[in-house]
Amino acid sequence: MKNLINILLLVVNVNILAHAQVNTPNGVAVPASALFVYQNAGDYTNPQLQAFQDAVQGGVYGPSRVILANYSRQYNCHGYAWHVSTGGNQIGINQPTYGGVTPYVAGVNPSYIQGNYSGSQGKMRVRYSxxxxxxxxxxxxxxxxxxxxxxxxxxxxxxxPPGYGVPSxxxxxxxxxxxxxxxxxGKLISGSFQNTTWxxxxMQIFWGLDPDTGPAFSSTAGSTIISNQSSGTVNFTFNGPSNNGGLxxxxxxxPRHSFTFFKPNGAKMQVYPNPAESDETITVSVEAGEDIQAVNLNNQFNKMIKVNLLDDRQRIVQDYLPNAEGNPTTVKLKAGLKGEYFLKATFEDGTTQTKRVLIK
Known part of the structure; x- marks a missing residue:
């Protein structure tokens, strides 16, 4: 009975592994019929596999061979080359009969494209004859x-081994x-747009899959690369001439990902009257009587492009467009508003300023 239970558990586990969803790096599903695992009751016993490994180690199939990992029934040559080596799970992939490799190299979103091998490029995938x-x-x-x-x-x-053919x-x-x-x-960030100082x-980058080449960093206007490492660390300066830069x-x-950095604009946004009465008209400005354009730390104009009225949960209550002629912008409050609100101004360089407004 115990042996029967072990066999049933083995069959169940094999079935789960064989039909687990496997996707290419670009997210294309590999057909379930192309996935398999070697069963312990399969074509080779453990002693036979050990003998085969010993023969490889002993140079029977050529003196160049170096064993990197012991024999395993969990994955095969196609599973390693196209899936395991990118950080995927260990699974056997059938080819060519069941089309196991096809989703990786063909279709509308292939994860690999055919190239030329010079003899020194690392991590290209090879299909043998x-x-x-x-x-x-x-x-x-x-x-x-x-x-x-x-x-x-x-x-x-x-x-x-004989039968594998030659690189094709x-x-x-x-x-x-x-x-x-x-x-x-050293601080975790989210999103591609960040405020930071000059x-x-x-910057440290961590990614989920093991890419063949990269990461390689390049800078945009306002940023300069000092040094970078293939491990995903880049040192850079953010120093103009514009008020933003990027990587x-x-x-x-x-190019796969980009980041844009904005220097704080130093805008001296003012809101008056504050407190205000419900249904009152209030003015948003750098200061009373001056141009609506905020002044950044470079003493360059940084035009306001949007104004939002937010509630205490940062939800938008009203939207306003700044005065196109550059004069102070006036906003009309809705009747019935009472309590604490916030006016948020967005500037053309992507930075924002927020002012608390009390409505009586």
Missing amino acids: GDHSAVTTYDAGKFISKFGPGPLVKHNPTDV TYWTCNYAPLLTSVYLD GAHN SIAFCGQ
Whole structure:
């Protein structure tokens, strides 16, 4: 009975793994029929797999082979090359009969596009003329691949078991890994638009998938790259000539994410009268009688483009358009408003100023 229960549990676990949802880096589903795991009652026993691994270690299939991980029934060559190596779960992917690799390289949103291999590019995917896949390394002329349910091996391109064939096509990444977290000067930030001061800054980028190339940073007007590392750390200065600057991040050779930084504008927004009566007209200005344009720290004009009246929960109650001619803007309060509200002015450089308004 105990043995029967163990067998049933094994069948259930195999079934769950075989039909688990697997997506390409671009989110395309891999057909369930293309997914599998090797069962312990399969074609090879553990002693046979160990003997195969010992033969690989001993150079039977070529002297270049170095074992990186022991034999495993959880994933095969296609599973490693196209899924596991990007940080995905360990699963076997059938090919070519069941179309397991096809979603990665074909269709409306392929995660890999065909390229040329010079002998020194790392992390290209390789499709062999037989039923095999591998990943190139920066160690010139060395590939990494999983030999079926056998070990994970680093080897010369043609030092593979008989039947695998020879390298046929090479594929490079075409996907944007999601940023899992971004830190600016050690503080977690959210969103692509940030207020910060001029001067030196540090940004750390963490992403969810392992991209083939990148991240590579480039700066936009107002920012200068000081240094960056492939690990995802960049040091930069934000120092003009405009009141904003930015960083662009490329993965797989293409710009994928961007950040824009705004220097606090130093606007001296005034609201009067304050407190105000319900249904009263109030004025929003830099100061009484002066131009509506706020002055930033560079003494350059920074035009107000939007004014919102917010309640105490920061919900918009009314929207106003500033005076296009640059004169002080007047806003008409709705009748019946009472209590604490906030007037929020948005400036053309993306910065904002908020003033508390008490309505009696």
